[in-house]
Amino acid sequence: MGKKVGDWYQYSGAIHIHTTESDGTKPIQEVITIGKRADLDFMMFADHMNLNNRNAGQEGIYKNMLVVIGYEHNDLNDNHHYLIFESPKVYPKDMTAYEYVEAGAIDNVVGIMAHPDEIRNRMVKFPPYPWTDYSVKGFTGVEIWNQMSEWMEKLTPYNKLIMAFSPRKSMEGPTDRILKQWDDWSKEKRVVGVASVDAHAFPIKLGPLKVEIFPYKVHFRCLRTHLLLDEPLSNDFEKAKSQLYNAIRNCRVFNSNMRWGNAEGFEFYVENGNNKATCGDEIPYIDNTKIKVSLPSRANLKLIHNGIEILQSETETLEYKIRDKGIYRVEAWKKNRGWIYSNHIRVGI
Numbered sequence: 001m002g003k004k005v006g007d008w009y010q011y012s013g014a015i016h017i018h019t020t021e022s023d024g025t026k027p028i029q030e031v032i033t034i035g036k037r038a039d040l041d042f043m044m045f046a047d048h049m050n051l052n053n054r055n056a057g058q059e060g061i062y063k064n065m066l067v068v069i070g071y072e073h074n075d076l077n078d079n080h081h082y083l084i085f086e087s088p089k090v091y092p093k094d095m096t097a098y099e100y101v102e103a104g105a106i107d108n109v110v111g112i113m114a115h116p117d118e119i120r121n122r123m124v125k126f127p128p129y130p131w132t133d134y135s136v137k138g139f140t141g142v143e144i145w146n147q148m149s150e151w152m153e154k155l156t157p158y159n160k161l162i163m164a165f166s167p168r169k170s171m172e173g174p175t176d177r178i179l180k181q182w183d184d185w186s187k188e189k190r191v192v193g194v195a196s197v198d199a200h201a202f203p204i205k206l207g208p209l210k211v212e213i214f215p216y217k218v219h220f221r222c223l224r225t226h227l228l229l230d231e232p233l234s235n236d237f238e239k240a241k242s243q244l245y246n247a248i249r250n251c252r253v254f255n256s257n258m259r260w261g262n263a264e265g266f267e268f269y270v271e272n273g274n275n276k277a278t279c280g281d282e283i284p285y286i287d288n289t290k291i292k293v294s295l296p297s298r299a300n301l302k303l304i305h306n307g308i309e310i311l312q313s314e315t316e317t318l319e320y321k322i323r324d325k326g327i328y329r330v331e332a333w334k335k336n337r338g339w340i341y342s343n344h345i346r347v348g349i
């Protein structure tokens with residue numbers, strides 16, 4: 001259940017979930033039950049290249065938990081994976097990434113680049129599925145962090161046993177490369193950064209053992225995307241769905257790894273005069289403009305301005321007087337592990 005923290009209502013959920021309609025291992029109703037048990041407020045399903053679950057009427061509100069269904073598009077080389085929500089249909093398979101991002105923008109979809117930054121090349125069985133065409137236009141956002149992808153990037157023939165049995169331990173955070181790319185885009189326009197689970201619950205064989213990598217219930221207690229809403233999430237499905245998508249479009253989002261603590265209660269805003277702005281918002285730059293941050297527990301807090309870290313402090317709260325306009329975001333780290341990543345607040349731009 002969501003919670004009001006300061007001026008905004010917070011809801012946390014899981015983005016990018018596969019089911020047996022593509023390469024996931026459980027049917028959607030079973031995954032929904034697992035998500036409900038993990039106290040998710042919303043779930044966003046995205047099977048590969050089909051909307052079967054949506055067409056079968058599986059979207060809805062399940063005991064206060066919102067379930068929406070999009071799909072994951074890929075090009076003919078199986079690169080440029082793109083999460084597409086609110087599309088009227090599955091776009092043709094032979095489109096290039098440039099073409100399906102453009103088609104999605106014309107249809108006003110919520111389009112999110114999936115695991116864009118994969119570079120692994122250690123194991124032939126697990127090739128990377130990156131984005132290479134960054135000339136695309138009209139996307140809503142990017143997965144700055146993808147649980148399954150980070151796990152696969154770190155996998156070697158030598159560590160796979162330990163990686164398989166404690167999958168959450170290896171999670172460190174988004175790569176510097178993708179954060180830089182995201183900061184650069186965001187200087188020009190709003191680009192939402194989300195943390196996705198990319199849940200499949202793959203079984204892999206380790207010698208005589210068959211181990212399920214990241215069972216759904218483990219996924220749902222790891223990377224979460226949190227929404228910041230002006231009003232509580234509606235009980236009416238259509239209204240709740242548009243609240244969710246509007247929050248994502250407007251970057252009213254922060255992300256966390258629940259492994260290091262429940263991030264519910266995190267606050268990050270900028271205020272001056274009678275104005276107050278949180279993630280995704282714009283605020284004018286005037287005298288005495290202050291950033292305020294409050295963490296659910298003590299952590300290493302980093303403040304980033306236009307992509308450059310300007311302050312780092314082991315703390316639970318921060319008040320900082322802004323000296324320059326631009327885009328601001330924060331990260332909170334626990335013991336060298338990324339815990340919370342806000343979206344940007346736009347000051348004077």
Ligand SMILES: [Zn+2]
Pocket residue numbers: 072081114115129
């Ligand atoms: Zn993918």
Ligand SMILES: [Zn+2]
Pocket residue numbers: 016018072198
């Ligand atoms: Zn996927």
